[in-house]
Amino acid sequence: MKTPRTTPSRLAKRAVYDEETIHAILDEGLFCTVSYVSDGEPRAIPTAYGREGNRLFIHGSVGSHFIRELENGGPVCLTVTLVDGLVLAKSGFSHSVNYRSVVVFARAEKVENGEEKVKALARITDQLVPGRWECLRPETESEVRKTTVLAFPLEEASAKVRTGGPNDEPEDLALPIWSGVIPVRTVRDQPQPDATSAGLPLPAHLA
Amino acid sequence: MKTPRTTPSRLAKRAVYDEETIHAILDEGLFCTVSYVSDGEPRAIPTAYGREGNRLFIHGSVGSHFIRELENGGPVCLTVTLVDGLVLAKSGFSHSVNYRSVVVFARAEKVENGEEKVKALARITDQLVPGRWECLRPETESEVRKTTVLAFPLEEASAKVRTGGPNDEPEDLALPIWSGVIPVRTVRDQPQPDATSAGLPLPAHLA
Numbered sequence: 001m002k003t004p005r006t007t008p009s010r011l012a013k014r015a016v017y018d019e020e021t022i023h024a025i026l027d028e029g030l031f032c033t034v035s036y037v038s039d040g041e042p043r044a045i046p047t048a049y050g051r052e053g054n055r056l057f058i059h060g061s062v063g064s065h066f067i068r069e070l071e072n073g074g075p076v077c078l079t080v081t082l083v084d085g086l087v088l089a090k091s092g093f094s095h096s097v098n099y100r101s102v103v104v105f106a107r108a109e110k111v112e113n114g115e116e117k118v119k120a121l122a123r124i125t126d127q128l129v130p131g132r133w134e135c136l137r138p139e140t141e142s143e144v145r146k147t148t149v150l151a152f153p154l155e156e157a158s159a160k161v162r163t164g165g166p167n168d169e170p171e172d173l174a175l176p177i178w179s180g181v182i183p184v185r186t187v188r189d190q191p192q193p194d195a196t197s198a199g200l201p202l203p204a205h206l207a
Numbered sequence: 208m209k210t211p212r213t214t215p216s217r218l219a220k221r222a223v224y225d226e227e228t229i230h231a232i233l234d235e236g237l238f239c240t241v242s243y244v245s246d247g248e249p250r251a252i253p254t255a256y257g258r259e260g261n262r263l264f265i266h267g268s269v270g271s272h273f274i275r276e277l278e279n280g281g282p283v284c285l286t287v288t289l290v291d292g293l294v295l296a297k298s299g300f301s302h303s304v305n306y307r308s309v310v311v312f313a314r315a316e317k318v319e320n321g322e323e324k325v326k327a328l329a330r331i332t333d334q335l336v337p338g339r340w341e342c343l344r345p346e347t348e349s350e351v352r353k354t355t356v357l358a359f360p361l362e363e364a365s366a367k368v369r370t371g372g373p374n375d376e377p378e379d380l381a382l383p384i385w386s387g388v389i390p391v392r393t394v395r396d397q398p399q400p401d402a403t404s405a406g407l408p409l410p411a412h413l414a
Binding site: 005030031033035036037040041042043044045046048075076077078079081083086088090091092093095097099101103105121122125128129132133135136137139140143147165166168172173174175176177178179180181182183184185186187188189190191192193194196197200201202203206 | 212237238240242243244247248249250251252253255282283284285286288290293295296297298299300302304306308310312328329332335336339340342343344346347350354372373375379380381382383384385386387388389390391392393394395396397398399400401403404407408409410413
């Protein structure tokens with residue numbers, strides 16, 4: 001949704017607000033950065049997350065200072081950034097980065113219902129490895145009780161996307177300096193079993 | 208440096224404060240997230256950065272609202288996060304992520320000297336592609352004038368590092384559920400020249 005806070009003062013052409021783009025970026029990320037205010041000062045913590053519909057979930061120990069500060073419902077800013085490429089121009093000034101980022105302004109809503117909590121934990125786990133949750137032993141009541149789940153509505157969210165090659169100044173175009181894009185990707189390598197799994201076949205969701 | 212703000216309330220064993228570890232994480236990242244407070248509310252913006260000695264630099268247009276808010280010298284929290292692996296346990300509760308992150312609390316110092324500004328811009332460019340700056344045409348005076356460079360001292364900085372496999376509960380170890388680590392890496396693919404560079408050889412710093 002476009003609000004004064006989600007409207008950038010510069011390069012507004014890079015801003016997008018459609019749900020499909022925002023959800024796709026959120027679904028590809030592995031970590032978000034959670035920024036909040038504590039005693040008037042900024043704090044930021046990277047953490048895993050998951051999305052279901054128009055809500056983003058994070059979790060933590062009920063004893064975590066960070067989680068307890070957020071559950072008071074103060075304003076929070078969540079960001080997810082994916083780097084797609086390094087944009088190399090002929091001048092330093094025209095260098096750039098291809099990226100997709102999402103910024104969400106929201107306040108935490110504590111998920112109290114046990115069944116809802118477990119669903120959210122499944123989303124957070126499957127964000128890292130799709131299909132993982134259904135292979136696991138069920139959570140115990142004690143584990144659910146020891147975990148706080150916070151939901152953030154994705155109402156005031158926006159994305160910024162930069163794609164394409166460098167935009168060099170016209171007078172620089174003839175310079176014999178290599179310009180273009182170095183694509184950047186996050187890759188998952190071959191899963192490495194621990195000692196207890198050396199004899200187990202790699203399950204389908206990891207193949 | 209260990210201060211109350213850089214001491215985590217949970218999993219304090221993951222926190223490290225030595226300069227070597229902090230610098231190595233900062234030198235590997237591509238983007239940082241800059242969190243600050245505006246009208247009492249948290250804001251966060253992902254941006255490129257560079258490091259020289261014990262200072263971290265970011266840059267932006269002199270007209271950028273974001274940069275102008277920071278240059279007032281209010282408190283800022285910078286974070287860099289590198290994801291190294293997905294830690295798959297036999298229970299959802301024991302899932303984790305291997306990561307290296309740095310959190311810096313600091314206030315912006317505006318770099319006013321032109322020569323110092325250019326040096327900082329070189330660091331920001333070479334952070335993305337080492338060796339890039341010396342291949343470029345020199346910055347013009349106007350470009351330097353149109354760019355604000357902010358320096359953040361790395362005094363109050365800490366890192367968090369998680370490595371290794373899952374820590375399953377003893378009673379879960381015999382479950383026939385695959386557990387282990389999926390290594391995650393950021394890779395750079397073959398550079399793609401733009402139209403002006405199709406005839407140019409790939410320079411050594413990109414090979």
